[in-house]
Amino acid sequence: MPFVPGGCLQGWGRAGLSGDRAGVTYIFQFGPVFAAFDDLMWGAFYTVRLTTLAVLCGLVLAVVCTYARMNGPVWASRLVLVYVEIIRNTPLLVQLFFVFFALPMAGMKLTPNQAALLTMATNLGAYASEILRAGVEAVPRAQIEAGEALGLRPVQIFRFVIFRPALRAVFPALASQFVLLLLGSAVVSAVAAEDLTSIANVLQSRTFRAFEVYAVVLAIYLVMATLFRMAFRVAYRALFERQRWS
Amino acid sequence: MRPFGETEFFFIVAALRWTAALSIGALVIGGVGGLLVAVLRVQPGRIGRWAAMGFIELFQDTPLLLQLFVAFFGLGLVGINVDAWTASMMALSLHTAAFLGEIWRGSIEAIPRTQWEAARALSLSWLQAMRLVVVPQAMRTAVAPTVGFLVQLIKGTSVTALIGFLEITRAGQLVSNVTLQPFTVYSTVAGLYVLLCWPLSFASQRLELRLSRSTRRTPAGAGG
Numbered sequence: 001m002p003f004v005p006g007g008c009l010q011g012w013g014r015a016g017l018s019g020d021r022a023g024v025t026y027i028f029q030f031g032p033v034f035a036a037f038d039d040l041m042w043g044a045f046y047t048v049r050l051t052t053l054a055v056l057c058g059l060v061l062a063v064v065c066t067y068a069r070m071n072g073p074v075w076a077s078r079l080v081l082v083y084v085e086i087i088r089n090t091p092l093l094v095q096l097f098f099v100f101f102a103l104p105m106a107g108m109k110l111t112p113n114q115a116a117l118l119t120m121a122t123n124l125g126a127y128a129s130e131i132l133r134a135g136v137e138a139v140p141r142a143q144i145e146a147g148e149a150l151g152l153r154p155v156q157i158f159r160f161v162i163f164r165p166a167l168r169a170v171f172p173a174l175a176s177q178f179v180l181l182l183l184g185s186a187v188v189s190a191v192a193a194e195d196l197t198s199i200a201n202v203l204q205s206r207t208f209r210a211f212e213v214y215a216v217v218l219a220i221y222l223v224m225a226t227l228f229r230m231a232f233r234v235a236y237r238a239l240f241e242r243q244r245w246s
Numbered sequence: 247m248r249p250f251g252e253t254e255f256f257f258i259v260a261a262l263r264w265t266a267a268l269s270i271g272a273l274v275i276g277g278v279g280g281l282l283v284a285v286l287r288v289q290p291g292r293i294g295r296w297a298a299m300g301f302i303e304l305f306q307d308t309p310l311l312l313q314l315f316v317a318f319f320g321l322g323l324v325g326i327n328v329d330a331w332t333a334s335m336m337a338l339s340l341h342t343a344a345f346l347g348e349i350w351r352g353s354i355e356a357i358p359r360t361q362w363e364a365a366r367a368l369s370l371s372w373l374q375a376m377r378l379v380v381v382p383q384a385m386r387t388a389v390a391p392t393v394g395f396l397v398q399l400i401k402g403t404s405v406t407a408l409i410g411f412l413e414i415t416r417a418g419q420l421v422s423n424v425t426l427q428p429f430t431v432y433s434t435v436a437g438l439y440v441l442l443c444w445p446l447s448f449a450s451q452r453l454e455l456r457l458s459r460s461t462r463r464t465p466a467g468a469g470g
Contacts, residue, residue: 026323085440085447086436088447089397089439089444090436090443091439093415094418094435094439097418097419097422098432105429183308186310186311187405187408190408197311197312210319211319211320214316214319215316215320218309218312218313221307221308221309221312222307222308225307229307
């Protein structure tokens, strides 16, 4: 990776603030940051990949938990309740430390990337199962009975009467939970899992341009989150608004 | 290597005061900021509305950790001597202002248009209408999500451990490093968070339930 001392954008900082009160003048140098832009793009890719995998695994977990909570035996329902409450009332960072540092003591050795994925999927599973449950509970009992009266098979009732309307009702909440996970994923850098913030940390220690590095990375997260939100809005329209009758 | 004994346990418990101080401080400062953001967001002037919207977007769509890093490394550049405490306080307060601003904007906008019109008919000014008619009613719907956000804020303070601020997560890291008993240590830390957050989560759920029941009991057609 070439290190470019002062880049094309070196002049930017001169118009900005300089720390006169501290007796030093700081000149912003974005050059070294943009010289490593490829690295940052890889970091963004790692973060998106990690979040996507966590969302997929987390959703499967959430569906299983929602089913156990609503239709399972009492012990399963209680177990899910405890799982959801523990996850929702502890920070993602502590969950990560627990998975990465404590689980090896119980014989489960994980690489940083595996620990990050496991933590994020477990975290999303709890939040998403609460959201899904709210959606399923919002389907009126009478509609299911109406489906039965129309002679629909149980699979059809599940698909058209419960699943689709429930998903439609909770889609915006799920989407914002995914974005929260994307943003929360920055903490996985604490165990040096591969992600955008880890790349930023490495870049920071190599260039000593901490503020510039983190400001640019902040902007990249902003773009990612905005794109994600837009994608979910498009998906919502495509899934639920095109055919009103289904 | 030391065993995980009483001293170590109380070292973590003592760090609770910093978690609490950060949460309460950010809630107070961020609460004032949030009120400002919410009012800016619903007032008629376009520039103020856009500024508030940009502020909310910036803080809601970026990771808290990065906000913290920028505050920690950025403030030094403008000649302010920052320690981990100041940077954490600042980042968390701004973060809180953005989230509470958005929550409270929602509650204010949920108040029916007719309330504004009635206030106007009584010849109240915009600010009077806001203060005397809209805000008191909006507070009712705002309580549950605000308490819910408080849980998010307390959990958010854990991130300050990564710039070296000694709250319970950082205390846990330190104790885990000397005792080599991460299982016990992080379970303790997690337990303390549950102790802090669970009552608030519970209260938030109950408040929400009570509110939805009380609004359901209004006569059919009300609120349209």
